[in-house]
Amino acid sequence: MFEVFSKENFHQICDRLAEKDEALKHVINLFGYPPFWSRPNTFESLVHIILEQQVSLASALAALNKLRAKIVDITPENFLLLTDEELRACYFSRQKTIYVRHLAKSMVAGEIVLESLVSKDDAEIRTSLTKIKGIGNWTVDIYLIFILHHCDVFPLGDLAAVNALKKIKRLDIRTAPEIMLETISHWKPYRTIGTMLLWHYYLEERKPSAKLKGIF
Template sequence: MHSYLKLTFNQQNFHQFCDAVAAQDVDLKGIINWFGYPPFWSRPNTFESIVHIILEQQVSLASALATLNKLKDRIINITPENFLSLSDEELKDCYFSRQKTSYVRDLAQNLLRKTLDLDALVNETDEEIRTELTKIKGIGNWTVDIYLIFILHRLDVFPMGDLAAVNALKKVKGLGKTSSQEEIISTTLHWKPYSSLATMLLWHFYLEERKR
């Protein structure tokens, strides 16, 4: 097992690791030169944080946050117990779709039954965490990738299912819109073992470009 599958970045070494991946790729260095370093995006290792990521699946970040805030208004503390105390109708009032209601219920039940232990995941490799989390209904590779980057700050993750990161990569690298998955993967291989930092630089580029 690759030892870097448990390596993490933190607020102290964040810029240093951004510089390390930028030293391997002139286009990523260009992002830092143009826009500076990305924010240190981070969330705690909690039920609420995973609910937030599930809500972000296939919708805008603003829409996901509005749903999360509506839920917070209703139950104050977003815990598995409090979530399960709400009916489908009450969750619909909090903008939850039927599908995401069932996903978050499954997550809450697994945490309460202790078939999933978030604290224990910290000591597992990326692939072990992927195996654990994808047992939960509605959690696929993209959700796991975001969990690994935002919450556990694992060093070497590129979320192939993330449209913002992939589109930014195509633009920064001058790849065609119809580039194959193989082309994208071969580009990301140059970023090992700092793929997560490359991803954050690409998100930063994507968001800054949109402001323009």
């Protein structure tokens, strides 16, 4: 059975991880707790995640905001009314247009019902969503973390999380995925919250103020 976390127990779980791992404790000491990143379980949220694939967060948000301005209510039905030209004006690449249309058609046809995923475990959700063109393991991992708040997810395909892990654990840049998973095995069953601490570190250390605090 999967476990979920909430805003109410988020800091408590961060503290538990800090007790288990000095590197994570140091992250909290330097930068405080991570934000409670959360998104609603909607088509719009999945579109946002697809837009974030292999681009900057700022670029993805710019495209999402353009889409919001165009159709206001981002539903599968409204999205399918847009032409290629209209989507290009919303900064959608040809590939992202294909992916989101495929998702929208699957939802309109009832092949994907987001509400039904809430009661499913990680493996079942992964099987359901990866049937959709353009949705791979990274997209599912982000969905599980940001939207469903499953506790024990580590997104091996996320460069920010992986690079932060290598830095705080002083791992070689060529460290194999299985070694990384072994390195954080003691984070179970809260690898999601560990990941959020890694993202927090990754983002905070890039701010000018991080140089004044000192980093690893």
